[in-house]
Amino acid sequence: MSTTIDARGLSCPQPVLLTLDEIKKGAESEIIVMVDTDTSKENVSRAAQSQGCTVTGVKPDGEGYQICITRG
Structure with missing residues (x-):
């Protein structure tokens, strides 16, 4: 199972x-x-x-990116 964070439209440091x-x-x-x-x-x-x-992984997604992160 995964969690999705939609940080599009937010400026740094909010996505971080x-x-x-x-x-x-x-x-x-x-x-x-x-x-x-x-x-x-x-x-x-x-x-x-x-x-x-x-x-x-980092995939292009429309006008942005989708970053896949795993723990450990």
Whole structure:
């Protein structure tokens, strides 16, 4: 099961903070984060990796990106 965070339209650091909050909850093993800027894509990926998570994929999604993150 996965959790989806729709952070499109939000400016940094909001997408990063939403992602970190979800990682800290620890409920789901996979988190999908939807963002709409290159900066948010890079910052969310870096923040997830700093928490020991793995970015398993980044896919274009319309005018933005879908970032797949797994714990451990």
